[in-house]
Amino acid sequence: MxxxxxxxxxxxxxxxxxxxxxxxxxxxxxxxxxxxxxxxxxxxxxxxxxxxxxxxxNGFLGKLISGYLQKSYIRISEIKNTSAQNPIIVVLGGGVVDIDNTEKLHTMSYSRMVTAYQLYHEYRRNNQPCKILISGKGRGHISEAELFSEDFKKMGVPDSDIIKEDKSMNTYQNAKFSSQIINRMNPSSLYLVTSGFHMKRSVALFQTFGLKPIPQASDFIDTEITIFxxxxxxxxxxxxxxxxxxxxxxxxxxxxxxxx
Structure with missing residues (x-):
C-alpha cells in the first residue's frame, strides 16, 4: 500500500x-x-x-496558494515575551549549495538562522536556559547542521547550547529524528523555525510524532499580480x-x- x-x-x-x-x-x-x-x-x-x-x-494562482500556506503564521511568528522554561528551538535546514568546491548554506537558511537566534537571544538576555536543535544533513559533504552550528557559534551561541541532528534528508526525517532527541530531553516548550511556505507541512509532521511545536516562520514568499x-x-x-x-x-x- x-x-x-x-x-x-x-x-x-x-x-x-x-x-x-x-x-x-x-x-x-x-x-x-x-x-x-x-x-x-x-x-x-x-x-x-x-x-x-x-x-x-501572472501570480494569481500563487497568491491563492501563498495565503493557504502562510497566512496562519504571519502574526504568530512575531517574537513575544518568552516565559516558557528550558525550551528547545528546532531549526530546519534550508539546503546546501556548492560554489567553486566550497559548500555554503542555501540563502533560505539565513533567515531561519536569524529567527532562531532572535528567539534564543530573548531567553538568554533574561538568563533563561535555551537550546537550539539544528536538523538536517543535506546532500553535501558537510551537513547542514554543521554549517548552521559554525555560524551560530560566530554569533555567540556556545557549543553547549547547540544540538546537531545530522542524519535527516527530508522534512519527514527532520521530524522523526528530531522527535527522538526532543523526547529524551523533555522540554517545557518547543519552537519550530522554518520558512513560512514550508511551515504547514513541517508542523503536521512534528505533530505526527507526538510533538506540539510553536511555529516561528522565518520568511515568507508571495507572487505579484501582473498583466503579463x-x-x-x-x-x-x-x-x-x-x-x-x-x-x-x-x-x-x-x-x-x-x-x-
Missing part, C-alpha cells in the same frame, strides 16, 4: 514541474494531431495550457505547489497510519 502511494505522489509531484507540464501538453497535442477528428480536443488542450500559463505566470506572465511568479508558484502536494501526502499517510 505504501509503495503504491509513494509512486502515486511521485507522479503527482511531476505535475508541479513546469517542463513536465509543457512536455505533456506537446505530447498530447501531437498524439491528437494524428487523428483529424480530434481537432477540437487539440484546441481545447492548447487553450487549457495557455490558461494555466497565464494563471501561474513572468518567471518570478512561475518559480514561486511551482515551489508552493510542491508544498501543497506534500501536505496532501502527509494528511493521507496520517489517515492510514503510515507516517510513523
Amino acid at each position: 505504501k509503495f503504491l502511494l509513494d509512486f502515486l505522489f511521485r507522479v503527482l509531484q511531476l505535475f508541479t514541474e513546469p517542463y513536465f507540464l509543457v512536455f505533456l501538453a506537446i505530447v498530447i497535442i501531437a498524439l491528437l494531431k494524428r487523428k483529424n477528428k480530434c481537432k477540437n480536443l487539440r484546441i481545447g488542450v492548447f487553450i487549457v495550457t495557455v490558461i494555466m500559463v497565464i494563471l501561474i505566470g 506572465p513572468n518567471s518570478y511568479n512561475a518559480a514561486f508558484t511551482f515551489v508552493m505547489l510542491k508544498e501543497v502536494v506534500g501536505i496532501w501526502q502527509v494528511q493521507l499517510y496520517n489517515i492510514f497510519g503510515m507516517n510513523k
Whole structure:
C-alpha cells in the first residue's frame, strides 16, 4: 500500500514541474494531431495550457496558494515575551549549495538562522536556559547542521547550547529524528523555525510524532499580480505547489497510519 502511494505522489509531484507540464501538453497535442477528428480536443488542450500559463505566470494562482500556506503564521511568528522554561528551538535546514568546491548554506537558511537566534537571544538576555536543535544533513559533504552550528557559534551561541541532528534528508526525517532527541530531553516548550511556505507541512509532521511545536516562520514568499506572465511568479508558484502536494501526502499517510 505504501509503495503504491509513494509512486502515486511521485507522479503527482511531476505535475508541479513546469517542463513536465509543457512536455505533456506537446505530447498530447501531437498524439491528437494524428487523428483529424480530434481537432477540437487539440484546441481545447492548447487553450487549457495557455490558461494555466497565464494563471501561474501572472501570480494569481500563487497568491491563492501563498495565503493557504502562510497566512496562519504571519502574526504568530512575531517574537513575544518568552516565559516558557528550558525550551528547545528546532531549526530546519534550508539546503546546501556548492560554489567553486566550497559548500555554503542555501540563502533560505539565513533567515531561519536569524529567527532562531532572535528567539534564543530573548531567553538568554533574561538568563533563561535555551537550546537550539539544528536538523538536517543535506546532500553535501558537510551537513547542514554543521554549517548552521559554525555560524551560530560566530554569533555567540556556545557549543553547549547547540544540538546537531545530522542524519535527516527530508522534512519527514527532520521530524522523526528530531522527535527522538526532543523526547529524551523533555522540554517545557518547543519552537519550530522554518520558512513560512514550508511551515504547514513541517508542523503536521512534528505533530505526527507526538510533538506540539510553536511555529516561528522565518520568511515568507508571495507572487505579484501582473498583466503579463513572468518567471518570478512561475518559480514561486511551482515551489508552493510542491508544498501543497506534500501536505496532501502527509494528511493521507496520517489517515492510514503510515507516517510513523
